[in-house]
Amino acid sequence: MASSTPEPATLLERAQSFLSENKRAVLLGTAAALAVGGVAYYAATSSRPRSELDDAEKGPKKDKKKGGKGKKKKTVKDTEGPILEERERPKPNVEDADALPDTPLTAEQIASMSTEERARLAATFKEKGNSAYKERRYAQAAVLYTRAIEVTPKPEPVFYSNRAACYVNMQPPQHALVVEDCDEALKLDSNYVKALNRRAIALEGLDRFEEALRDFTAATILDKFSNQGTAQAVERVLQKLASKKAAEIIATREPRLPSFTFIQAYFAAFRPRAHPTMPENPSTGDQTLLLALQALDAADYAHAVTFAGEAIDQGISWDEGRAEALNLRGTFKYVIHLPSRANCFLSSLHLGS
Structure with a gap:
């Protein structure tokens, strides 16, 4: 035990x-x-x-008999x-093993049994469960262990x-x-x-x-x-x-930019373009877009993506400028969500060639 x-x-x-x-x-x-x-x-x-x-x-070891070898207990x-x-628990009655009830016992039937009878029946269910388990009949073994749990006088x-x-x-x-x-x-x-x-x-x-x-x-x-x-x-x-x-x-985790070296290499894979021509009377959004493009030229990528988003929110007065701001913000979102920086870096070099 x-x-x-x-x-x-x-x-x-x-x-x-x-x-x-x-x-x-x-x-x-x-x-x-x-x-x-x-x-x-x-x-x-x-x-x-x-x-x-x-x-x-x-269990306890058995003494060896004189003139012969002791029998070893087999472990299955x-x-x-x-x-x-x-x-260790009460030995099951071999005769009881073939006379187990086919249906679960009721609470009244269990209560009417003596403690010794319940212990012996529980041990018998357990032994039958062991046999079913060794034969890989796991569902049947589980049922037999359940019935042992139901009748045992002591858990x-x-x-x-x-x-x-x-x-x-x-x-x-x-x-x-x-x-x-x-x-x-x-x-x-x-x-x-x-x-x-x-x-x-x-x-x-x-x-x-x-x-x-x-x-x-x-x-x-x-x-x-x-x-x-x-x-x-x-x-x-x-x-x-x-x-x-x-x-x-x-x-x-909140999205964040990759390393400076990676972003710099990414943008270097593309040919530089001139900034779009600003309107004569630029709006606040137009001026913020200009700040975003200047930050991009200076490799200040954190400010570039921030200014691009602010410019779109403030409103850009002409279509070319709005397209430029959306493209810039979309590019940074793409870079942030790359599943594999190394693989996408190679892809960007291929696309920019």
Whole structure:
């Protein structure tokens, strides 16, 4: 059974509290350090690697019989999903396995059973669920774990975690249900590293990267940095979170001009043109347009684009001048919104040749 000593629980609570309060400033740096530090610690202290979720509890070892070798307990692995963990509980009655009720029991039927009967039936449902899971019948296994949850006299975190494993492997994966079940499992056992890992995987699938990073980080700490897969998951989610934040910043950032060198090279690709002839009685907008063209000649691009916009807003009195102002403002908008400065710089050279 999972250890219930207070030290790991305190460590998890401290880790989650600290990460929650410092998500943006400290969490990212801490997670990155864990990704590197975990590998170093792993190399120095671990005698053998473990797969990302291969932390199933093992039962007591049996003494070897005299004159023969002790039988080794086989561990069944699912290469496409997490290993179903085994915890000590009442042994299911083999005869009961084939006599399970075809329909869910009513609340009255469950209440009429003794505690021992309910525990035995829950264990039987769980064993049948394990068999279905190993045969990759995930939907049926999830139903069996659900029925184990319904009849068990004492809530068991393993039932919720195993059902979460079924949801992870369904097509498409039911990430929201995985999170719900792992929440329940962790309420019952706050040190349940498998449930933390499964919830982190589901949160990552839901693009809830900050929460996934929190869980992977906590799992890495609880595993004492010995699980290389979890450390790699921290780095993977950190990269996704950074990309997401960068996209959000770019989407909300106000448009601004590229570098002076880039704009200068862009305009140099075109042949210079004479300024349009000003009318005899220029309007305010006409005079502002002249300021924009003079700023452009002086390579003062920030003032050039500002004056061009102001001239249009103030009103330009003749068509040629208005066309010149619109063309200038449109050119700057095009430069600001170039998807790739390098590619568009080459294109501008081609168009100006």
